Amino acid sequence: MWRLLLIFILTLSFQTLTKADDITDFEIEGISIGDSALDFFTKEEIKKNSKKYYKDKKFTPVEMNNFSFFKKYSGIDFDYKSNDPNYIIHAISGIISYKNKNIEKCYNQLDNIVNDIRISLPGFQEEEKVAETHSVDEESKITRVAFWGTSGVIIVNCYNYSVTLGWDDHLALTINTNKFNDFLITAYD
Template sequence: MKLTKALTIIFLIFSFHNIVKADDIRDFEIEGMSVGDSLLDFFDRNEIEKKYVYKSDKYYLFVSSKFNSENYDGVQFHIKKNDNKYLIAAIEGLKIFDDNFDDCLKLKDLIVNDLKNSLEDTEIFEDEGNHDYDPTGNSKFYRTNFSINPKSKYINMSVTCYDWSKKIEDEYADKLSVAIANDEFNDFTNNEAY
């Protein structure tokens, strides 16, 4: 991937109101949408297909390829069950890497380096390991976390590559995820989801 094309992708990933001073996750957008926005501003109610993927049904997942672009193959949303306003608790831009997982890791590194250079006073840490969804322990993740709001209990944004095992690849594709989530959803994923 040529550097100019990679930089174009990186700069198009987020729309920022003021990235250097951002301390609210609502300042970050994926395809023009942010945590706290109503999904109804972008979709009709009948377009929203609720998919429950966690052991708790407190939140549901909705995936759309409506925003398929050069940057993403789709966008994934997490909405709290029974929320009549359909407020986005978490949003992820997804880029599929079926054939070359190394390309996922390269793009992740480019995005992370750009964000590190753009964000001031942001706690950043890396982790990797086995994904909890796969009981075989053969599905891996490689993640960089950004704590945008120092008052937040959890990380607010992450850039992750998922390398699913052959058993899981029938259900999930290897992918890059650029994710933004509120504390309530992060609390759910850390304590109830799996």
């Protein structure tokens, strides 16, 4: 199987990818959909960084920040089935924070990534770029582009949080399996 590495260059443009046809062909910091999280993190690290976002407990979200092997991202978020002893990854996101509220840099990177995904995944259906209000408050915005394929979805988001929230703006490159996307429909009910 081909494994491709999505490389962000924070101060320069995004590097072009080789053509791929499946979401499992992509890596974020060397981690792919279908990998065991145990190949990269200990059980203790996973448990310590697990979150309780979903009312439905079928999947467990995990946020890993500032690990020494992270080269391009400040954080990696992933989800695994809660009862899976192998911690197989069904969703993964690479996060780049903008502590200085430089959202224009995020928008430029989003556009560069989207252009590279278009080239890399010609068989995926691209949704039009949308900007919408974030559910946390009316001043916070999300700008997103999604690419849908038979194996799942790749989404590129820029989160522009209001100054009153005090949260860091960030870019998230997210890869989800179809099974995980189906779960998200009811995860918060």
